[in-house]
Amino acid sequence: MVDMTNKRLSVAPMIDWTTTDYRYFARLFNPQVYLYTEMISTGALIHGNRARHLRFDALEHPVVLQLGGADIAEMTQCAEFAQQHNYDEVNINVGCPSDRVQHNKIGACLMAEPNTVANLVTHMQAAVDIPVTVKHRIGIDDFDSYEFMADFVKTVADAGCTRFIVHARTAWLQGLSPKQNREIPPLRYDDVYRLKQDFPELDIEINGGIETVADIATHLQYIDGVMIGRAFYHNPYLLAEANSLWNKPMPKREDILAHLYPYLEEQLTKGETLSTMARHYLGLFQGLPGARKWRQALSGKPQLTLDDIKKAADEVLQLNPNA
Known part of the structure; x- marks a missing residue:
């Protein structure tokens, strides 16, 4: 049995799916998991219906706001919004491969700019008291070596980020759709395990292709957290089954x-x-x-x-x- 004292299980951010109505539902299955919003762009929060984008029920805690953006002033302002609305954490998206977000320099393309992400972390952390974390891929396009990812993580960690959620696939920014990017690039879990070995002081979570409680328990032997998206969404009772990790009963x-x-x-x-x-x-x-x-x-x-x-x-x- 895994000791869950310093471990984390999370429901991944999914555009159009992890709305407040889904998150409330997910919370009913499991009181321990962290729930993420959809990725919300800085423009949507600054110029759109901020109250609606940021609304959530108090039952959802712990809940994390995931932001998409690269402008320091805008990302810092949105981190402040997160704190003002009582989010428990704010996360920077460095993993989404879609053409739309690339155009706005959001998502996985930022892996090629570790100093940009480091500057975001520095300014956002200076503005808020809640943790600022980063979700990223193991690489992008032909920049897919372990060393490339490790250099990215070191640069961002040196700026003060202590938690990294790693989707264990390379993102192909050209030629693959977001759906294909979740399925075609091979999973490289060992690279994520190695990251934890090389940076033991950091909290490292793993994401991608994880579908059972047994899978979760296996990964938690090597790293600090597991994030699951579609498996939790399509079969929410998996969240209930995951209560066994904490020796808690499953709700009916x-x-x-x-x-x-x-x-x-x-x-x-x-x-x-x-x-x-x-x-x-x-x-x-x-x-x-x-x-x-x-x-x-x-x-x-x-x-x-x-x-x-x-x-x-x-x-x-x-x-x-x-x-």
Whole structure:
């Protein structure tokens, strides 16, 4: 059994997916995990609907704001927003490979500019009391040697960053889509383990291709944390199973729903749309009899009601009394 005293498990930032409605849902499965926002650009926070972008329920703590940007003044201002809105941490995205963010010098392309990232860390940490962390890849394009990554980490660590979340794949900035960048470049977990060996004073987390509690436990023998994205999203009960790492019991799906319904009612009074929220809950019964009917009941219905959700859930729970 892994000693979780100084270990961390996180739900990865995923654009359009890790909204406050998903994060609240995820928290119901596991009180220990760290929850990340979607990557939010500095422009969206400075010029857009900041209150909506930054809103979250108090139950979501610990929650981390992930920022996309490279301008020192803007990133520093947004770190201050994070602290003002009571986020527990702010994270710099140095891993997203999409063309759109490259154009704005956001994401994985910043691995080629370690001094830029170091300057961001220096100024952001000077402005806030909450931790400033970095999520990055093991390399970009042909700059994919271990030494390239280690030099990047050393430069940024020298500026004061102590926690690095490493997606254990190289990012190809040309020729691969973001989806392909999550699947095609080979996983190199050993490089992340080596990073921890070479920088034992840093907190090193690993991300990419991790899908089971057994996988999590294996990685935690070598590094300080594990981050999982799509596996947690598509099968949220994996979050419940992960409670075993802390020797905590798994909540039942019936209990999850009992806490979720009041939240949905409250959001409806605020003018939120139920069908928009419900899209995050399609995986609740993943792998169980009735899971398909549950997904069908919640999908593609603009006029979805809370009674519709309760009826669909009751039907699946009858098929799975121990779920």
